Amino acid sequence: MNLLTNTCKLCVSEKNVRKNSECSRNIRNFAKEIETENETNKIIIYIIYTMKKFDPATNIQKLDGRDPFRGVNPSISDSATFAFEKAHLMTDTFHGETEGYFLYSRHWNPSNMALCNALAAMEGTEAAWVTGSGMAAITCALLHEVKQGDHIVSSMTTYGGTFAFLSNYIKKWGVEVSFVNFQDLDAVRKAIRPNTKVLYTETMNNPLLRIANIPELSKIAHENGARLLVDNTFTPMIFSPYQLGADVVVYSMTKFINGKNDCVAGAICGTQEYINSLIDVNDGTAMLLGPVLDPMRSSSILKNLHTLHIRMQKHSENAMYLAKRFKEVGFKYNYPGLEEHVDHELFKSMMNPGYGFGGMISIDMETADAASKIMEIMQDKGVGYLAVSLGYFKTLFSNSGKSTSSEVPEELQKEMGMSEGLIRFSVGLDNDIERTFQLIAEAVEESKK
Numbered sequence: 001m002n003l004l005t006n007t008c009k010l011c012v013s014e015k016n017v018r019k020n021s022e023c024s025r026n027i028r029n030f031a032k033e034i035e036t037e038n039e040t041n042k043i044i045i046y047i048i049y050t051m052k053k054f055d056p057a058t059n060i061q062k063l064d065g066r067d068p069f070r071g072v073n074p075s076i077s078d079s080a081t082f083a084f085e086k087a088h089l090m091t092d093t094f095h096g097e098t099e100g101y102f103l104y105s106r107h108w109n110p111s112n113m114a115l116c117n118a119l120a121a122m123e124g125t126e127a128a129w130v131t132g133s134g135m136a137a138i139t140c141a142l143l144h145e146v147k148q149g150d151h152i153v154s155s156m157t158t159y160g161g162t163f164a165f166l167s168n169y170i171k172k173w174g175v176e177v178s179f180v181n182f183q184d185l186d187a188v189r190k191a192i193r194p195n196t197k198v199l200y201t202e203t204m205n206n207p208l209l210r211i212a213n214i215p216e217l218s219k220i221a222h223e224n225g226a227r228l229l230v231d232n233t234f235t236p237m238i239f240s241p242y243q244l245g246a247d248v249v250v251y252s253m254t255k256f257i258n259g260k261n262d263c264v265a266g267a268i269c270g271t272q273e274y275i276n277s278l279i280d281v282n283d284g285t286a287m288l289l290g291p292v293l294d295p296m297r298s299s300s301i302l303k304n305l306h307t308l309h310i311r312m313q314k315h316s317e318n319a320m321y322l323a324k325r326f327k328e329v330g331f332k333y334n335y336p337g338l339e340e341h342v343d344h345e346l347f348k349s350m351m352n353p354g355y356g357f358g359g360m361i362s363i364d365m366e367t368a369d370a371a372s373k374i375m376e377i378m379q380d381k382g383v384g385y386l387a388v389s390l391g392y393f394k395t396l397f398s399n400s401g402k403s404t405s406s407e408v409p410e411e412l413q414k415e416m417g418m419s420e421g422l423i424r425f426s427v428g429l430d431n432d433i434e435r436t437f438q439l440i441a442e443a444v445e446e447s448k449k
């Protein structure tokens, strides 16, 4: 492989052409290839790699989004079906042999394609596909990898809906799942069987905010003929799991990516070949289960995606501020941006610079009753809303064990270290975050009365 000049095979698609030297995933592969090279070569590779910074926001900014009438936003495609000038073009499109033709909106439509191009640019993948919810993205991506008799190794700490799908639902199809502590890489290795097809994790997990070691998990998956699927919902732009070695990246766009809490939506990002297989008219899981996102929504989410980098910076800045203030006053808090977090160094080794450590933070109030009381007072005082979900411009808080992780049995909650008094905050875009801190501190004091 000529690292400096050749076009990257992973990135060769119409919208996304890069040189080998511009693709951090390729540089990693290259570094693996030259493992036996002499020290000078290794140093050269290291220098090229560290000089290169993957920047999701700039990748999105480089796209030209004008419509055929020179409108600055792509036109909304308000059609379920599309006409062909010639009958053979319809047949060829069914066989995937045409360029620039659309068949039917469950498969592709121009508005979804515009959003998908931007998501692929953000992740540095060749392609993406958008779904009507995050769960649709997760379930389609998982079902597409496995058949009856296969095995999945999943992190034991995931969003409750994902956990319920993997522990209760997928077994109907004869697929076995082992839940493992993904912080323990040996335990992950040991859980792998000859029929393991998938390793599944969230980059930053829900709700414990532990960080998965994506490069190592990718190695473990690939050494064992499995694929690594990663849910990056909590940390868009901060982490780029595909660049770190994941095979497929899924999102609940309901959260930070859209950021407005006005819809549910999801995304699946991967190679062109993979996305094509997902929407194959004969056996593509997404095409046949039909969870496609509505084009009207795609077009509104695309506009919100263009401000994601600024929002992530502000969410992170505010969460970091709260973490420091919680530390000063002695709250039992959890935030991966501070040095004492067990995964702080791992976080730094994987993060894209400039987006901070994320907008998620938690405090532990020990009991569910104490958590409930404080949350009600915080809502009355105007800290934000007692609501599930995240990535909104207002601060949202919920008691994870009693809400978004309630599908996880209490025993397992204890095993993974989740306190029953854990309050998870999705920190908003508050302009005066010291005021927010003061209100939270007052709520904690008042709850003791």
Ligand SMILES: Cc1ncc(COP(=O)(O)O)c(C=O)c1O
Pocket: 133, 134, 135, 136, 138, 159, 161, 202, 206, 231, 233, 234, 251, 252, 253, 254, 264, 265, 266, 389, 404
């Ligand atoms: C990490 C994570 N992944 C996936 C989902 C599911 O997404 P949706 O509600 O859009 O289906 C959620 C929802 O809370 C989540 O927190």
